[in-house]
Amino acid sequence: MLKLLPLGAVLATIISTQLPGFTSTQRLQLAQLPSFAEPYNSTSPENNDPSGKLITTALVVSAIATGGYLATKKSKSNPDSKIDQASPKLRKKLLILLYNDSETANRLLAHTQQTNPQKSVNWAMEKVIYDLERDRA
Known part of the structure; x- marks a missing residue:
């Protein structure tokens, strides 16, 4: 202020x-x-x-x-977010794991896609979900 x-x-x-x-x-x-x-x-x-x-x-x-x-004011959603390109089922599962933190989901997905550029968005989403579940176990 x-x-x-x-x-x-x-x-x-x-x-x-x-x-x-x-x-x-x-x-x-x-x-x-x-x-x-x-x-x-x-x-x-x-x-x-x-x-x-x-x-x-x-x-x-x-x-x-x-x-x-x-x-x-925080931005509610980013129109070119990575998670919007994935399947709705995977998006819902990832957001549940991240307590609806879409910024973190986009950041994790972008990093996974950057390290694996040849893979699809759905594959990267599955990898992020797998890594989160593995780290929490």
């Missing part, structure tokens, strides 16, 4: 320059200091619109939250 903080400041600066409600002094204040912590006490006519700061704050917070979510 701390890595995303400079990104949020950059986004706030960029967004504030694009919003029509911001004046040049507000843009300068936003670029120089994180003015979100200061209370809004201005009485000058050009600084009378607090909605611009509110919108910018909301956009920055949502950008940081979205970035954090995307950074922690």
